[in-house]
Amino acid sequence: MILEIVILAMVAAFLGLRLFAVLGRRAEHEEEAIPSRFERAEEPGAERPAAKPAMLPHDILKRRDAALPNEAGVRAIAQADPRFDIIAFLEGAKSAYGMVLEAFWKGDHEALRELCDDDVYAQFAAAIEEREAAGETMDNRLIRIEDAAIKSAELDGRIARIAVLFVADIAAVTRDKDGNVVAGSLDDAIESRDIWTFMRHVDSSAPDWKLDETDEG
Structure with missing residues (x-):
């Protein structure tokens, strides 16, 4: 009986870890801004390029x-x-x-x-x-x-x-x-x-x- 409980606990822990991995990756993708086709993806913490001066x-x-x-x-x-x-x-x-x-x-x-x-x-x-x-x-x-x-x-x-x-x-x-x-x-x-x-x-x-x-x- 004790052996069955241990096995069930291990299975539950395994499934929990799998579920966390899947949900964790999904959450990361949902929080990540998706650049439009007119925007360039920027590295985290990168500074925006300075505005270009008008052309002479x-x-x-x-x-x-x-x-x-x-x-x-x-x-x-x-x-x-x-x-x-x-x-x-x-x-x-x-x-x-x-x-x-x-x-x-x-x-x-x-x-x-x-x-x-x-x-x-x-x-x-x-x-x-x-x-x-x-x-x-x-x-x-x-x-x-x-x-x-x-x-x-x-x-x-x-x-x-x-x-x-x-x-x-x-x-x-x-x-x-x-x-x-x-x-x-x-x-x-x-x-x-x-x-x-x-x-x-x-x-x-x-x-x-x-x-x-x-x-x-």
């Missing part, structure tokens, strides 16, 4: 995969104007490209005067007047900008100039005074390659760049 323009240049044409010019502009950001500039240039084209197609003199310097505005204005004299209108569409890349950059005194090559798909239609299509088609977009040069005085409080020159790419 020259830092961005170093991280580019491809060599930047006239990188020296871009660096000179960045040094003269600490607020200059090459990524923000290219995004703004693409927006300006679309705005200038829309204003020219619609004959919006006021918008063109704000976006262009005097010489470029005069060229656009003359083309608009010639079109209006012929009784024609443009019903164009900027389908997409395939690429926008810096072709050259320079700092002339305190004037920064950056030339950008735009590769875009444009559907162009010209209508006569009666609305009849005389050229082009909205169904067939054509590739347009333009090199536009933007300028800005680096000491200006205004962040806007103006279109300083246009050419075909």
